Amino acid sequence: MTPAMPTASARRIPWTFVLFLVAAAIPALGSRYYTFLATDIVIFAMFATSLNLLLGVTGLVPFGHAAYFGVGAYVCAIFMKDLGLPFLPAWLMGGLGGALFAAIFGFFCVRLTSVYFSMLTMAFAQIVWAICFKWNDVTGGEQGYPNVPMPSLAWMEWIPWIGGLRTDQKFFYLTLILAALSIAAMRRIVHSPFGRVLTTIRDNAERAQFIGINVRLYRLIVFTLAGGFAGLAGGLFGIFNRGVFPDFCYWPKSAEVLIMTILGGIHNFWGPSLGAALLILLNQYIVSYTEFWPFVLGLILLVLLFAFPGGVAGAVSALARRAFSFIAKG
């Protein structure tokens, strides 16, 4: 489970920036479909990365992360539609909502470890789901909360080239920028001294406790942060989806984002993003052939579990390491 160790030559290329540029070029292809897929991937990359703050970084297995995604989506949508707030404050409120719920639930969850932690996160997520499902006056209940307004994108008019694009393309750029900022913030957190403490807790919580780290407090803080970022992702997804539904909080959604994260690889910062891209693209590709997508996904999972325990990012980085060392040897 050692993280990848890129050689000096590979490190000189600013991969993150290259990735951003590649993503930014997608609307230039002009296809509505590609832009749609790219927006979907960017939002889920953000959601899965937030999950990995807990999973790969801190070593906790949350089974109810969709709750905070859903809360963020509802809060952002309700603030925009019912209260008429502009997009940016509403979106931030969505993130705050996710963080607030995560802080409250997390207070109880971080007292437990291993499977009990997973189950309590799931129980809380199901409570959120049940509320969203039944509280017709606010969330629209079972029918969902439709017709979430599009953010005003008029300010983009003055930007050369982008100003003349379609709404879906403009929304993609908005999503890309906000997701890139969020992911950059998460990357900063992981590589900060705070993030290092989280890794220490993951590797040995007992020892971390012995050297004076307040393990529960650290876990609570990262749980809250992860909930906040999930809420931000949810806010974007509610708008992208043009509606928010109780399914956003239901437990299969939590499983889906877990699968994305593990598929990509939990021991690499970009693993979850890679997993989100892979899962969404695979889904689109396979659904065009057969309606039995879950069946194929199940088989993919089995192959992953038995053949690539480190996820795709783990397999790729192991391969890359071998290739680099091969080149270095000449």
Added chain:
Amino acid sequence: MSELLDPVFLLGQLRSGLTTAMFLFLIASGLSLIFGVLKIINFAHGSLYMIGAYIAWNMTLVLGRTSLGFLGAVVVASLGVAALGFLVERFLLRFMYRREELYQLLFTYALVLIFSDACKFIWGTQPHSVSRPPLLSGSFDLLGVRFPHYDIFIILLGPIIAFGFWVLLNRTSYGRIIRAAALDREMLGALGTNVSWLYTGMFVLASFLAGLSGALVSPIKSVVPGMDVEIIIEAFIVVVIGGLGSLWGTLLGSLIYGLTLAFGILIFPRFSIFAAFVIMAAVLIVRPWGLMGRPVK
């Protein structure tokens, strides 16, 4: 609120609560058994239950709508699902015991996905229904409340299964070995027991119970895609409340869940499912290992 004091209404709710509870006990006992011994949270338990229901429906078409036909369908469904459990354990699950919990969860979730689509593929997506066996299709009235014979049969079956389990675990030499396996797998292996086959046996037994409960539920609920996901959550709530791995805890959890659902409707009509999750969360906060379970390291 006058309903709260109406004995006829309360008795009716008690009947429906007990029926739900005993049904859930049938399915949750297998889930609890697998966790207690194999230390695995088996999401696919609900899928095995669904497959049992589909096989039972299919077999009643073959065997006819007689009591004997229904009995045959139940037997075939239970044994068929047990055989499927055998294949799953021997060829796949066996290799997952030493993996991290996360991967075990993911594995059983993969089975959920595969089985749910396999059922759609084999039996289609339209709902199916099974008629009650003629022998149990009647009902009687007690204090103005209708008691279908089938409900009574289920209410009686729960305690019988619980008692059977108790005898197996506490009064037989197999039971002693099973309890030892739950405590210390390595030591038991070192003492000469073939733990690998013991695990297979446990998984097959749990699958049998899942198939049995699926077959028995088919005359009450319609057999549809999605019944796997629905039941597994309910079974989870039950097992978590009672204590993972504890048989009596599972029985207690089933009763709490069934009665909460039945009487919760009186107090907050729209939020009874919500109440069940709140109880689950509360138990996890106060006693993470459940009301009657033991802490697991």
